[in-house]
Amino acid sequence: MVGMSFQKKATFAVFLFPALALYLFFAVLPLLQGFWLSTTNWDGTAPWTPAQMPIAEFEDRIMNRIRSEADRVFLLKYYVRDEEQGTYRKLELYGLDRYRVQYIIGRTGYINPDFKNVGFGNYVDIFRGKIDKRFFPERYRESRFRSGDPIDSFLEISREEFEGNLLPHLKTPEDRDYIQGIYKLSGSAYALDRERIKQDELEIQIALSEIAGLKDDWEALFNDALAIGAENRRDALAGRMAGIPAIAAGTIAPADKAIMEESLGQAFELGRIKGILSRDWYLERQKMGVLLFTALFVVFNVILVNVLAMALALALDLKMKSRNALRSIFFIPNVLSMIIVAFIWQLVFTQLLPAITGVDQWMMNPDLAPWLTILVAVWQGVGYYTVIYLAGLQGIPQDIVESASIDGATASIRFFRIVLPLIVPAITISLFLSISGALKTFDIIFALYPSNSTSMGVDNITVNIFYDAFRDKHAGLATAKAILLLLTIMIITGTQLVLTKKREMEL
Amino acid sequence: MFRSFRKLSAVLIIAVIAVGFVAAEPVQLTMSFYKQEITQTLPKLLEAFTKANPDIVIMTEIHPNDGGATNAAAAAAGKLPDIMQQPAYSAIMENAKNGYILDLSRQPVMSKVIDGAKPSVTYNGKLYALPMDFAGIGIIYSKDIFAKYRLNPPTTYLDLQKVSDTLKKNGVTPFAGLLKENWSIGHFIEMVHSSMLGARVGNNGIFKFVADMNVGATSWDKIVDINALFKIMDWYKANMASNAVEMAWDQQQAAYIKGEAAMMVQGLWALPNAKDNPTLKSGFIPFPWSNKAAENRFFADVDSTFTVSAQSSPAKQAAALKFINWLASPEAVKIWTTDIQLTSTFKGADVSSMPSPFVDLMTSVNKLGSYPWVFSMMPTPTWEQAVKNGAHGYILGNMKPSDIVAEINSSWRTNYKK
Numbered sequence: 001m002v003g004m005s006f007q008k009k010a011t012f013a014v015f016l017f018p019a020l021a022l023y024l025f026f027a028v029l030p031l032l033q034g035f036w037l038s039t040t041n042w043d044g045t046a047p048w049t050p051a052q053m054p055i056a057e058f059e060d061r062i063m064n065r066i067r068s069e070a071d072r073v074f075l076l077k078y079y080v081r082d083e084e085q086g087t088y089r090k091l092e093l094y095g096l097d098r099y100r101v102q103y104i105i106g107r108t109g110y111i112n113p114d115f116k117n118v119g120f121g122n123y124v125d126i127f128r129g130k131i132d133k134r135f136f137p138e139r140y141r142e143s144r145f146r147s148g149d150p151i152d153s154f155l156e157i158s159r160e161e162f163e164g165n166l167l168p169h170l171k172t173p174e175d176r177d178y179i180q181g182i183y184k185l186s187g188s189a190y191a192l193d194r195e196r197i198k199q200d201e202l203e204i205q206i207a208l209s210e211i212a213g214l215k216d217d218w219e220a221l222f223n224d225a226l227a228i229g230a231e232n233r234r235d236a237l238a239g240r241m242a243g244i245p246a247i248a249a250g251t252i253a254p255a256d257k258a259i260m261e262e263s264l265g266q267a268f269e270l271g272r273i274k275g276i277l278s279r280d281w282y283l284e285r286q287k288m289g290v291l292l293f294t295a296l297f298v299v300f301n302v303i304l305v306n307v308l309a310m311a312l313a314l315a316l317d318l319k320m321k322s323r324n325a326l327r328s329i330f331f332i333p334n335v336l337s338m339i340i341v342a343f344i345w346q347l348v349f350t351q352l353l354p355a356i357t358g359v360d361q362w363m364m365n366p367d368l369a370p371w372l373t374i375l376v377a378v379w380q381g382v383g384y385y386t387v388i389y390l391a392g393l394q395g396i397p398q399d400i401v402e403s404a405s406i407d408g409a410t411a412s413i414r415f416f417r418i419v420l421p422l423i424v425p426a427i428t429i430s431l432f433l434s435i436s437g438a439l440k441t442f443d444i445i446f447a448l449y450p451s452n453s454t455s456m457g458v459d460n461i462t463v464n465i466f467y468d469a470f471r472d473k474h475a476g477l478a479t480a481k482a483i484l485l486l487l488t489i490m491i492i493t494g495t496q497l498v499l500t501k502k503r504e505m506e507l
Numbered sequence: 508m509f510r511s512f513r514k515l516s517a518v519l520i521i522a523v524i525a526v527g528f529v530a531a532e533p534v535q536l537t538m539s540f541y542k543q544e545i546t547q548t549l550p551k552l553l554e555a556f557t558k559a560n561p562d563i564v565i566m567t568e569i570h571p572n573d574g575g576a577t578n579a580a581a582a583a584a585g586k587l588p589d590i591m592q593q594p595a596y597s598a599i600m601e602n603a604k605n606g607y608i609l610d611l612s613r614q615p616v617m618s619k620v621i622d623g624a625k626p627s628v629t630y631n632g633k634l635y636a637l638p639m640d641f642a643g644i645g646i647i648y649s650k651d652i653f654a655k656y657r658l659n660p661p662t663t664y665l666d667l668q669k670v671s672d673t674l675k676k677n678g679v680t681p682f683a684g685l686l687k688e689n690w691s692i693g694h695f696i697e698m699v700h701s702s703m704l705g706a707r708v709g710n711n712g713i714f715k716f717v718a719d720m721n722v723g724a725t726s727w728d729k730i731v732d733i734n735a736l737f738k739i740m741d742w743y744k745a746n747m748a749s750n751a752v753e754m755a756w757d758q759q760q761a762a763y764i765k766g767e768a769a770m771m772v773q774g775l776w777a778l779p780n781a782k783d784n785p786t787l788k789s790g791f792i793p794f795p796w797s798n799k800a801a802e803n804r805f806f807a808d809v810d811s812t813f814t815v816s817a818q819s820s821p822a823k824q825a826a827a828l829k830f831i832n833w834l835a836s837p838e839a840v841k842i843w844t845t846d847i848q849l850t851s852t853f854k855g856a857d858v859s860s861m862p863s864p865f866v867d868l869m870t871s872v873n874k875l876g877s878y879p880w881v882f883s884m885m886p887t888p889t890w891e892q893a894v895k896n897g898a899h900g901y902i903l904g905n906m907k908p909s910d911i912v913a914e915i916n917s918s919w920r921t922n923y924k925k
Contacts, residue, residue: 043924045579045605052606052817080821085610089817092585114924132892142904147734148741202668209665209798219798223735287905350753360750364687366903451688454892455899455906470576472888473922 031486037479038122044475046114049105051090055081058088065108075104122480131477134454135464137289145277151200151270154277155192157183161281162190169280174232179276197273199266207263211256213246225264229271237268287457293370294460297377298438304378305434306427309385314415316386317393327390331383338380342447345376363448369456377444381437385430392426393419428500432493439489442466461485533557534826536565536819539578540592542811543571544776548847555842556833563826565590575887582607587816589827595627595638595809596883597890603630604924608814610635614828619835624852627809627883636812637831640849643791643807643868643877644698644774650788652679652769660792662800664739671746674769682743683768684751685759692740692902693895695772697882698806699739699796703731705878706802717884723920728912737901737908739796743772744902752903774810778848778864791864793871805871808880809852886922893918 050058058079066072078101079088093101125131144165145154157166162183170176182197183190199207208218221244228236241264246252252260288296312330316323333341349362349372362368396419404414442462445453453459454467461481469478540549546569553565568588570577575598581587587607593599602608611617612634617625624638648660653670656677661667671681685691705713707730719725727733744751748762756777762768764779764787771777772794779787795803813834815827833839835853844851845860850869858865871877882890893914900906 045582045601045607047582047605047607050606084613085817087606087610089606091820092818140905141907143907146737146741148738148745150742150745153745202672205665206669285905354750354753361753364752364903366905451690452899455689455896455903457905467892470579471891473579474888 034479035483037476038483039117039119039480040115040476041118041121042115042476042479043473044469044478045473046112047090048112048115049090049102050088050110050112052085052087054087061110062088062105062108066104071104075101118476122477123484125477126480126484132468132472133289134287134457134459135290137292138287140285140287141282142285143278144281144283145274147274147278151197154273155194156186156189157281158189159185165283166277166281169282170276171280175276175280178272182273192273197266197269199263199270201267201270204263204267204270207259211252211260213252213256214244214260217244217246221264222267225267226271226274229268229273230275232272232275234268237264288370289457290459290461290464293458294439296370297374297441297460298435300374301377301381301438301441302431302434304374305381305385306430308378308382309430310389312382312386313389313393314419316390327386330386333380334383336380338443338447341376341380342444345372345379345448364452364456366457369449369458373445373448373458376448377438377441380444381434385434388426388430388433389423392423396422424500424504428497428504431496431500435496436489436493439485439492533562533564534822536563536589536823536826536830538565538567538590538592539570539588540567540811541570541594542592542776542849543569545847545849551846552839552842555838556830559833559838560826560829563829565830575891578602582818585818587818589816589819589823590830591814591816592639592811593636593814594883595636595812596880597885597887598883599628599636599812599814600630601887601924602814603633603635607817608635609817609824609828611637611815611828611831614832616832616835619853621852621854624809628812636814637834638809638852639811639813639834639843640809641807641852641872642774642776642810642850643793643805643872644694644772645791645793645805645868646770647763647773647775647778647864648770648790648792649763649766650790651786652766653790660790661795662792662803663795663798665798667795668742675746679766680748680762680768681746681770682751683759683762683771684744684747684754685756685771685773686744686747686752686899686902687755687758689895689899691759691773692898693882693890694774694806695743696736696740696898697880697894698772698794698878699736700727700731701806701878701881702794702796702802702804703736704881705804706797706799707731710876710879713879713881717881720885720916720919721923721925723916726912727915727919733908733912740898740901775848775864775868778862789862789864791867793875801875804875805868805877806880807868807872807877808883810880811849885919886924888922889915889918 050062053062062075063072066075078091078093078097080091082089090101126135129136144161166179167176170179182193184193185191205218205222208214208222211218214221221240224240225237228234228240241247241261247257316327316330320326336344346363353362354360363372400422401414401418404418409417440462441460445458445460445463446466449456449458453463459467462485465478465481465485468481469475538553549567553567557564578587578591578593578598582602582605591608593602599608603610610633614637616637617634620638624641625634628634628636628638652658652674653660656673656679658670658673659666661670674681701713704716708716712730716725716730720727748754748768754762759771759773760777760779763771764784775791778789778791793803793805797803813831815824815831817824819827834843840851840853840856841860843849844856844858848861848865850856850858850861850865858869882894885894893911897906897911897914901908901911
């Protein structure tokens with residue numbers, strides 16, 4: 001009995017206590033510090049204690065407010081008076097001395113306005129939506145035409161586009177009549193009537209710029225004609241022309257005047273059609289935002305990784321000559337560095353696929369980008385989970401499977417009634433790892449989209465936290481998001497563990 | 508005997524000191540730099556410094572693109588590199604405000620810097636960085652392609668449209684794109700916006716605009732015709748290859764070097780290396796956004812600077828300051844302009860050995876003046892998120908001009924810290 005007690009104490013002292021101490025130091029303490037940071041407005045760069053401060057200000061705001069002589073002496077060990085700079089400058093701080101310096105300066109009432117307590121303000125802002133709107137899903141209109149686009153982009157409009165994304169958006173019967181009058185269905189597309197729109201902007205500008213009397217006025221006249229056309233105020237065009245000094249003075253040759261009237265008439269028509277197209281030719285779309293993309297990524301990543309890993313494990317469990325080689329091949333992506341993985345897939349998306357399919361845009365297609373990201377993540381992760389499922393499969397006693405087979409159980413019955421129930425522990429651990437891993441994914445997105453994940457809409461929560469902290473300098477807010485992510489992971493994986501463990505017990 | 512012993516002791520002491528001196532470890536400094544294009548050439552500068560100062564060795568680490576983020580993390584940990592290459596204006600102001608960098612006002616090297624470069628590194632009346640190069644963003648064009656189609660470098664927007672039209676009719680892409688990443692289109696939108704602003708209110712008006720934006724007294728679209736700005740963006744994209752959004756730095760360079768495209772809107776950091784492309788002849792002109800030729804000036808300003816960390820030990824700071832002061836020496840200036848191929852902000856620096864596009868830049872700036880880099884003066888989160896990602900989102904079709912303007916206004920006001 002005494003021996004047991006000693007053994008327990010020794011076990012605690014040698015194994016458990018150090019583990020607990022390390023856990024407290026490396027997990028709990030940073031978590032607490034993180035929570036504290038999440039209650040500040042820290043920008044990620046401002047120092048908690050001044051890095052440098054003018055001599056007079058330091059003595060007035062810090063030194064004169066320290067009551068203890070020992071504290072004063074201690075502080076001056078780390079703050080050197082630099083006469084050349086005219087400042088007190090903080091030296092590098094290590095260990096507990098850092099906290100003592102913070103404590104001493106904190107007691108003087110010094111607060112850096114860029115590093116002050118804001119209570120639960122960051123959490124409130126998140127829940128009230130008072131943060132970057134890219135965080136939340138949002139509907140938006142994708143313009144199919146913009147005013148600076150060339151004439152080639154609207155000479156022909158596919159029937160699907162014309163009838164689906166343009167006609168239904170036209171506001172007035174007048175606009176509708178105009179567009180239906182100027183575009184005629186020809187085969188599978190609506191073609192612009194080139195009798196009415198004969199010139200593009202460049203041709204009109206060249207014509208106007210070559211009219212001697214319009215030397216200083218042609219550009220303003222051209223832009224006004226476009227704007228008047230966009231507003232469909234044909235009467236205003238004549239008034240605008242009459243106001244040109246050279247016209248009023250009658251110094252423009254009749255031939256030039258005819259060219260000018262023809263060109264401005266064309267500019268008016270272009271302005272009208274461009275005005276309508278840029279306003280009413282659009283597609284209603286949905287931005288996923290950080291939240292929805294994270295959810296999409298997690299759901300599809302977890303499902304695909306586990307289903308594919310299970311399928312591969314079943315295949316690799318068959319008695320094939322090449323199975324050991326195949327196991328290695330499928331596991332290799334997991335061994336590769338994520339940078340290499342990103343490099344390989346960038347080559348595939350930017351070189352191989354365009355060459356094979358003739359489609360230029362893959363990675364930078366906002367519709368494809370989320371799915372390509374999931375594809376790479378699944379490709380990289382599936383080998384790891386295959387190994388877990390394979391281990392589970394190899395733990396199943398073969399005699400049970402063979403007995404079922406002799407009793408006439410089909411392959412699907414054997415799988416669902418025998419194999420699947422017996423590998424539930426493997427499913428439990430795979431789901432736990434894949435869910436928590438998918439929620440924390442950072443490297444795949446950062447490597448595939450190094451400076452454009454935000455504009456491509458493939459920032460997940462961890463990438464968003466990184467950018468909040470280090471690019472947008474909202475470290476306090478970023479830490480609040482990180483704390484919420486931690487809680488989310490704990491709740492989701494905790495629920496999953498309870499449910500799958502319960503299933504294990506039932507079986 | 509006693510005297511001999513004293514002599515022997517003295518000799519021993521001197522020998523020990525001498526050995527100690529000879530064997531003393533050199534001061535090892537770390538330097539971060541963000542200009543990727545100088546990765547191959549920067550070591551030559553550092554080796555020359557170490558040759559002149561054998562007691563100091565400088566090790567480099569590259570912080571490309573996200574240099575600000577990396578430095579922020581290092582500053583928070585108290586581990587800033589001893590010497591940092593940083594962009595002018597906001598990065599300097601923010602670090603100076605936090606006390607992370609030394610005041611260099613009293614360093615002798617500062618008297619050799621041209622006065623026009625000093626506002627870019629001034630915070631509260633003190634100089635916190637050494638301005639190193641003056642850079643311009645404009646159009647790098649292929650002289651060979653222009654000559655082949657008998658084109659003159661355009662001086663107005665109409666000329667530019669004509670040139671592009673001719674190129675397209677001859678199967679040449681006008682502009683080599685770089686739309687996969689957000690920074691180049693961020694430069695473009697800022698270049699046109701600042702140029703429109705400068706043409707309207709002059710460069711002093713630009714500085715007032717920045718001051719007003721800092722306190723929310725104006726808005727990004729108040730002075731500039733935003734519709735005209737975005738129309739130029741549309742035109743620019745329409746004059747690139749159809750796969751321009753899939754093109755990053757390497758693809759842009761390749762398209763220009765191979766002659767598939769005749770122009771690229773870039774700074775001279777993107778000028779293809781003459782040693783690797785001896786037959787490629789390039790010219791450099793301001794982007795002609797206006798039909799009034801005199802309004803088309805380079806978008807140019809102080810680009811990179813060097814700062815010294817206030818977190819380093821006094822010995823390392825002294826060594827770093829030695830390097831900073833050495834940079835104005837003729838040897839250093841020569842390496843900087845000839846090997847590293849960046850312009851110099853030192854008075855009387857000889858840039859005659861630089862490739863002709865640099866001469867184009869300096870000639871144009873001296874003749875017509877330039878528009879300053881407002882993007883360097885705005886809060887860095889505004890530049891990184893609202894402008895770069897906003898412009899990139901517009902190109903990708905998921906942001907509209909009004910959203911971009913609203914985000915820039917709001918981000919600038921909330922992120923500016925006095």
